Amino acid sequence: MSDLGELDRPGTPAGVGAWDTRSEGWLSGAACLSDAGQPHAQGDTEPEPDKPAPDPAPAHVPGRRAAAADPVKALMHRHRELCERAVDPLEIAAGLEAHGVTDRTASRFRHRDVFSLAEEMYARVPRDGETTHRPTPPTALRLRADWALLTLLPGALCAATLAGLRLTHGQPRLITAAVGVLAVALGIRAALSRGPLAPKGRTPEPGSGLWTWWLVAYAVLGDGLLRAAVAGGPDGLPTGATDGGPWPLATAPVLALTLACAxxxxxxHLFAARARRKLTASRGLNEFTSSVRPLLCGTVALFLCLLTALLALTGAALDEPAAYAQTVTLGALLFLARLLTAHGFTHAPAVVLIATATVEGAALATVFAGRLPGCGFLTAPVDTLVETWGPGSVPALTCGAAALTLLLHANRRLTKASAHARSDGSP
Known part of the structure; x- marks a missing residue:
């Protein structure tokens, strides 16, 4: 939110801020200016809510009594730019919500909720001829060719890399694998730098990309390593073979995940466009929240259905087990983490990704630590899971719990009007 700038009314007395037309006196600067010099950043942590600013002016200043009798006026001064550019009360309500104003805070301004407070603020803003109207919702989705094509790049590069691995042997295979991994990494970075999945407003938490790559690497190598470790191995390094060998690779999941970037x-994009449309049509914050929650769940379900279909196709094309449980849960985790990051909520996804990668790494570490004298009990939980449901149960349970956590978090964050109030720059 923008704070009030310099007032250009001539003859402004020192120490006061704005002319009060009702009391014919000057409002003190503390009554109309925010004491926070910088706007709050939108993110996972809730900022301090707006309060009626105290007036340290002497008792003989006429504006002091006016500000105390009309706390909404001081709030309007504080958010003058927001009020002036708003096209409807809901936009003001979304801005106040992003600034930390809750229904409880609104009661201090003699209103039952934030939307009621925003309606009064919107009605009291002077406009030229009152010609401003609510914007017309978009009638159709518009896809831009640049990011639409970039989202197809990771899958194409991954398919080319896997084809090269199947046609080469020995040292050429290792070179092909190294070049292919680098190409796929650059392709994913390009796909995530533009369009609906690009972070808006805030940069991702440091290290979150590293843990994401760990989870993807585990999807390729982890199940084979865990199976070999439980059996007493592995007896050698991975050779890039997908069938047999001391340490087989799982290539169908990673191909499906890269293809799922599109x-x-x-x-x-569908979620953001529909949410902005509902933001335009809603008459209150509660109505907007209740309409966006099913939209979010439907968007996640749609993506998981498409990922499952891609996984079935890649498994059949590569003649490998599809590994539905661990791949679908990992895809849900990565999609929700990126969706939250794209809307400015970066802390929770980073924490959940780090926790998930740590649990998967600890599961592997306990198997090897159990070979030490007197430490055999460490392998009991992992051995039980592998014997009962197979090595894929470890990432499936871990990623599934993490994805559920992020889904609950997204239901709190992405259903707020403040998450969609500003255009993200994508079509």
Whole structure:
């Protein structure tokens, strides 16, 4: 939110801020200016809510009594730019909500909720001829060719890399794998730098990308390593073979995940466009929240259905087990983490990704630590899971719990009007 700037009314006395037309006196600067010099950043932590600013002016200043009798006027001065550019009360309500104003805070301004407070603020803003109207919702989704094509790049590069691995042997295979991993990483970075999945407003938490790559690497190598470790191995390094060998690779999941970059971006675009449309049509914050919650769940379900279909196709094309449980849960986790990051909520996804990668790494570490004298009990939980449901149960349970956590968090964050009030720059 923008604070009030310098007032250009000539003859402004020192120490006061604005002319009060009702009391014919000057409002003190403390009554109309925010004491916070910088706007709050939108993110996971809630900022301090707006309060009626105290007036330290002497008792003989006429504006002091006016500000005390009309606290909404001081709030309007504090958020003058927001009030002037708003096209409807809901936009003011979304801005106040992003600034930390809650229904409880609104009661201090003699209103039952934030939307009622925003309606009064909107009605009291002078406009030229009152010609401003609510914006017309978009009638159709518009896809831009730049990010739409970039989302297809990771899957194409991954498919080319896997084809090269199947056609080469020995040292050429290792070179092909190294070049292919680098190409896929650059392709994913390009796909996530534009469009609906690009972070808006805030940069991702440091290290979150590293943990994401760990989870993807575990999807390729983890199940084979865990199976070999439980059996007493592995007896050698991975050779890039997908069938047999001391340490087989799972290539169908990673191919499906890279191909799913396109449906992930399109699903995120669909969610953002529909949410902005509901923001325009809603008459209150509660109505907007109740309408966006099913939209969010439907978007996640749509992406998971498309990922499952891609996984079935890649498994059949590569003649590998599809590994539905661990791949679908990992896809849900990565999609929700990126969706939250794209709307400015970066802390929770980073924490959940770090926790998930740590649990998967600890599961592998306990198997090897159990080989030490007197430490055999460490392997009991992992051995039980592997014997009962297979090595894929470890990432499936871990990623599933993490994805559920992020889904609950997204139901709190992405259903707020403040998450969609500003245009993210994507079509």
């Amino acid at each position: 449906p992930a971006a399109w699903s995120a």
